Amino acid sequence: MTTPSPMTCREVFERLESFVDRELTEDEMHLVHDHLERCTGCAGDYQLEATALEALRVRLRRVAIPSDLRERVLANLARAGRADSTPPGTP
Amino acid sequence: MTAATTPDAGGPPHDWAFEDLLVGVLDQAYGTALRLTGSVPEAEDLVQEAALLAQRGFPGFRPGSNFRAWFYRILLNRFYSDHRRRRRAPPVVSLDAKPEGEHHASVRQALADPASDLLDRLDADLIDRALDALPDDYRAAAVLYFMQDMPYQEIAEVLDVPLGTVRSRLHRARRQLQRSLLSLAREHGLGTSQAPREDA
Numbered sequence: 438m439t440t441p442s443p444m445t446c447r448e449v450f451e452r453l454e455s456f457v458d459r460e461l462t463e464d465e466m467h468l469v470h471d472h473l474e475r476c477t478g479c480a481g482d483y484q485l486e487a488t489a490l491e492a493l494r495v496r497l498r499r500v501a502i503p504s505d506l507r508e509r510v511l512a513n514l515a516r517a518g519r520a521d522s523t524p525p526g527t528p
Numbered sequence: 529m530t531a532a533t534t535p536d537a538g539g540p541p542h543d544w545a546f547e548d549l550l551v552g553v554l555d556q557a558y559g560t561a562l563r564l565t566g567s568v569p570e571a572e573d574l575v576q577e578a579a580l581l582a583q584r585g586f587p588g589f590r591p592g593s594n595f596r597a598w599f600y601r602i603l604l605n606r607f608y609s610d611h612r613r614r615r616r617a618p619p620v621v622s623l624d625a626k627p628e629g630e631h632h633a634s635v636r637q638a639l640a641d642p643a644s645d646l647l648d649r650l651d652a653d654l655i656d657r658a659l660d661a662l663p664d665d666y667r668a669a670a671v672l673y674f675m676q677d678m679p680y681q682e683i684a685e686v687l688d689v690p691l692g693t694v695r696s697r698l699h700r701a702r703r704q705l706q707r708s709l710l711s712l713a714r715e716h717g718l719g720t721s722q723a724p725r726e727d728a
Contacts, residue, residue: 454699460680489706496655497674500559506572507554510579511547517580518543 444472449479457486546586549595550579556676557603563671564607566660577610578603600676600686604668658708662701669694670701 441464444452449472455461456469473480503509557578562571581602582589589598659667665687672678672686684694 454702455695458680460695490702493655493705493709494674497563497659497671498559500562502555502558503572506558506575507551509572510550510554510576513576514547514579514583517583 441468444468446472446476446479449473449476450482453479453483453486456483457490543583543586545591546583550582550599553596553599554579557599560600560671560675561603561607563659563675564604564668566656574603574607574610578606581606594682594685596676597678597682597685600672601688604686607668608664655709658705661708662704666697666701666704669697670705673698673701 449456449469452461452465452469456466459466461469473483554575558571558575561574561578562568565571565574578599582599585602589595659670662670668687669683672683678686680691680694680698683698684691687694689697
């Protein structure tokens with residue numbers, strides 16, 4: 438079995454998003470990880486990508502959920518369920 | 529397998545199985561709907577409509593399969609068919625990609641500058657505007673990714689597109705979001721005046 442060749446900076450750069458998302462194959466994850474351990478430039482790019490994504494994720498998730506949302510949705514479903522089960526023409 | 533039901537006196541059988549599954553995704557579905565529509569009343573309308581459609585379609589749901597993906601698919605379809613029509617056209621934003629190195633250099637410059645700490649200083653309105661500027665298809669992929677931590681495969685299932693399309697839309701959405709945020713930040717006097725360092 439041959440050992441995979443180390444990745445170049447360009448190859449790592451092209452896979453950085455997928456690496457952050459853990460969407461690469463296991464072999465590719467290892468190869469990118471190995472490269473980032475040796476290359477400070479690419480490690481900096483990785484840190485940037487991960488930081489920016491996490492910051493966006495945190496900010497976008499700041500949503501005020503209405504406290505009575507669940508009750509309103511379930512009440513609406515119950516009303517719809519009663520309407521659906523009422524025979525047509527029933528007063 | 530039939531859904532567990534309990535007869536209610538004077539009413540239709542209560543579908544506890546559906547309700548339990550729905551309650552588990554409701555809050556996050558609202559957050560997603562809010563990011564999709566950009567409007568609190570529209571977000572609640574969207575969630576209410578999706579819940580109704582899901583209730584009616586629940587007999588067709590395969591027990592044990594991914595309820596979250598199934599429900600979000602209903603929600604997204606409803607968004608595309610109904611709410612999308614009512615939205616004003618988003619600002620035209622060029623999706624022409626800068627060379628990746630150039631894009632990365634400007635993002636690196638802004639985010640690495642400790643004086644700006646850009647994303648912390650951007651208020652929610654600017655981030656909403658950046659998200660709103662994305663085309664609907666890209667925004668849907670981005671919202672599912674950021675709000676739900678959905679794996680690419682699940683996003684593909686929800687949006688009913690190939691995996692490669694999800695990768696492409698997410699890549700462009702993320703790049704466009706970062707560019708929009710940098711642009712908006714500069715408009716508001718955030719960021720740095722330092723020259724970008726050269727790419728390696």
